Amino acid sequence: MALAGHTVRYEASGHGRPVVLVHGLGGSRRWWRETIAELSRDHRVIVPELPGFSYGRGRRRFALKDAAPVLGGLLERLGHERADLVGHSFGALACLGVAATDPELVRRLVLIAPPVRTASPRMAGNALPVARTLLRLPPAAALAVLGGFAIKSPASMLRAAGEILALDGDPGVGVELAVPTMVMWGSRDTIVPMGGADWLAGTLPRAQVVVIDDAGHIPMLDRPAEVNAALRGFLAPE
Numbered sequence: 001m002a003l004a005g006h007t008v009r010y011e012a013s014g015h016g017r018p019v020v021l022v023h024g025l026g027g028s029r030r031w032w033r034e035t036i037a038e039l040s041r042d043h044r045v046i047v048p049e050l051p052g053f054s055y056g057r058g059r060r061r062f063a064l065k066d067a068a069p070v071l072g073g074l075l076e077r078l079g080h081e082r083a084d085l086v087g088h089s090f091g092a093l094a095c096l097g098v099a100a101t102d103p104e105l106v107r108r109l110v111l112i113a114p115p116v117r118t119a120s121p122r123m124a125g126n127a128l129p130v131a132r133t134l135l136r137l138p139p140a141a142a143l144a145v146l147g148g149f150a151i152k153s154p155a156s157m158l159r160a161a162g163e164i165l166a167l168d169g170d171p172g173v174g175v176e177l178a179v180p181t182m183v184m185w186g187s188r189d190t191i192v193p194m195g196g197a198d199w200l201a202g203t204l205p206r207a208q209v210v211v212i213d214d215a216g217h218i219p220m221l222d223r224p225a226e227v228n229a230a231l232r233g234f235l236a237p238e
Helices: 029-039 064-077 090-101 123-136 139-150 154-166 195-203 224-234
Strands: 009-013 017-022 043-049 083-088 106-112 181-186 208-212
Touching: 017 029, 017 064, 017 090, 029 043, 029 224, 043 064, 064 090, 083 090, 090 106, 106 224, 181 224, 208 224
Parallel strands: 017 043, 017 083, 083 106, 106 181, 181 208
Antiparallel strands: 009 043
16 A cells, blocks of 8 residues: 555554454564454454565655655545554554544554663664563463564564654653553663653653553563453453
């Protein structure tokens, strides 16, 4: 599907109110496997692949600023007037952008480990936290993470990481969101430390913060049952 000058791929399953799961830098559909299985029981679960990370080489470069029009265009093209958006890390910034620019498209917003405060202002300084995150994952989850990284374009991931670091922790929303928002953090996230939760709560005063105990930067792989329970509760019908 062509959107905002990019080719966008997605997978969908289930029936009901639409919920969109948006991956982070090295993410893939496999990272959301248990969440898809849980939510697709009563939701239409849409999992897009952000363009430029693992395909589309030679086309216009994908940048963070493109994420909001790409996701918003996807929702409109699929005929969904409003959807729940769930984004992880880089994907959380993408979903936040949609909620800020096109709030009429978003029913509820979930930001998982949004990179509003990184462990280090330099890219090299985040290498050790990434390694620790991998080592602490269950074996199957670690394989899913490594598999996601294996199919990604290193240059694209480095560019995206540079964009995140250039924000200096400020997602640049600039408006008070009226969209009900939940911010989810793993208690032992060393890539995006929990200190950012308080900062983000001040920026989004209507947001609720949920901490997943003993989870790292990828809580849907670390503690899927706890994450899915929190999502089901927050995304329940009004």
